[in-house]
Amino acid sequence: MSKILNKILSKYSGDKSDLIPILQDIQSNLGYLSEEAIIAVSKFAGIPESEIYGVATFYTQFRFTPVGKKHVMVCKGTACHVKGAPQIIEGIERHLDIKEGEVTFDMEYSLESVGCLGCCALAPCAMVNEDVESNLTLKDVKKIFSRMKRESKNNDCN
Ligand code: FES
Structure with a gap:
């Protein structure tokens, strides 16, 4: 053990x-x-x-497969669904080249859809680890991952 x-x-x-x-x-x-x-x-x-x-x-909180260093949870609740969550998920899948429920080969990112995150007024939204990303658009997807890549590089340098 x-x-x-x-x-x-x-x-x-x-x-x-x-x-x-x-x-x-x-x-x-x-x-x-x-x-x-x-x-x-x-x-x-x-x-x-x-x-x-x-x-x-x-309990939906438990998972049986590993997640990436940055775990992306896209809300699929009603408000987020209506405001485009399925397109956001597709955009992230394309960007990371993984499907929902998968982890990138380098274990950097994983993607999952979840129920209401409790911030419906900011729909569509997602969480990356503990951080909430709100009012998401497809354009934001690229920006968010570029930002995370930069932050990751900066952390590696420190
Ligand atoms: S439906 Fe997405 S936060 Fe509530």
Whole structure:
């Protein structure tokens, strides 16, 4: 088992009621719930793997595949859909050369559509990690990724 998983699990008693917090903790540290993590949690808490998958798949917050360093979540709620979210998603797919649910080969970006982000007045909107991008247009897509590329280069230089 990886050191990170060991460290996360050491914070919990192994009680079944800790399952959701443990899964959240793992996802926030590793970015997703790997098969290795599910097996480790199963042994730790004495919960069958099938039950853990059952719980984790019930909640949309959990994912089973890795995400990129910059995870792009485009809102597909009603307000955003009406204001062009499907076109925004297509634009991002073209720009990154991936489909929704995929990660770029360099693990830099991943794309996912989500339900309402709670900022409908700013539709269509998306989140890149913790940052909200609002009133999106197709032109913005290119600008946003150029900006992120520049920021990434600057961070590499520092
Ligand atoms: S519908 Fe997109 S933020 Fe609410």
